[in-house]
Amino acid sequence: MKKSISLILFLLLSLTINVNAQADDDDKKFFVNLTSDDIDRAAMAVSISNKVLSTNNIKTTIFISAQGVRWVDKNIPQNTYVNGKTIPEMLKAFMKSGGQVIVCKMCMKNVGGMKTSEVIEGVKFSGTLEALFAENTTVLSY
Numbered sequence: 001m002k003k004s005i006s007l008i009l010f011l012l013l014s015l016t017i018n019v020n021a022q023a024d025d026d027d028k029k030f031f032v033n034l035t036s037d038d039i040d041r042a043a044m045a046v047s048i049s050n051k052v053l054s055t056n057n058i059k060t061t062i063f064i065s066a067q068g069v070r071w072v073d074k075n076i077p078q079n080t081y082v083n084g085k086t087i088p089e090m091l092k093a094f095m096k097s098g099g100q101v102i103v104c105k106m107c108m109k110n111v112g113g114m115k116t117s118e119v120i121e122g123v124k125f126s127g128t129l130e131a132l133f134a135e136n137t138t139v140l141s142y
Helices: 002-026 039-056 066-072 087-096 105-110 128-132
Strands: 029-034 059-064 100-103 137-141
Touching: 029 039, 029 128, 039 059, 039 087, 059 066, 059 087, 059 128, 066 087, 066 100, 066 105, 087 100, 100 105, 100 128, 128 137
Parallel strands: 029 059, 029 137, 059 100
Antiparallel strands: none
């Protein structure tokens, strides 16, 4: 009888630990700051973000600022990366998978000389601080 009760308690404790671990994973967030207009850096930023989003199901945001704003300008012809896609194509696929892309509005105007109508579809213009300073957020910068 003692063995049965011990086994039941052990199983309940294991279940509780697994549920808590799952809850902790659900709270994780990933924030990538992309400031560069270098194609290799941009491709790495988008690829890592896509991997984190698809493999770990972690809410992922790419924030594009400074020179990086040129990646979301739909009027600028873009070079193709070695995977056969342009950075805007990679960003669109990332957003289609549930990722969030936010562009710095001030950088967009001052560095890129762009209007909101010239930005690829799906890119947001606000929400940066909420995404960056959310609890359990890992930040990576390119």
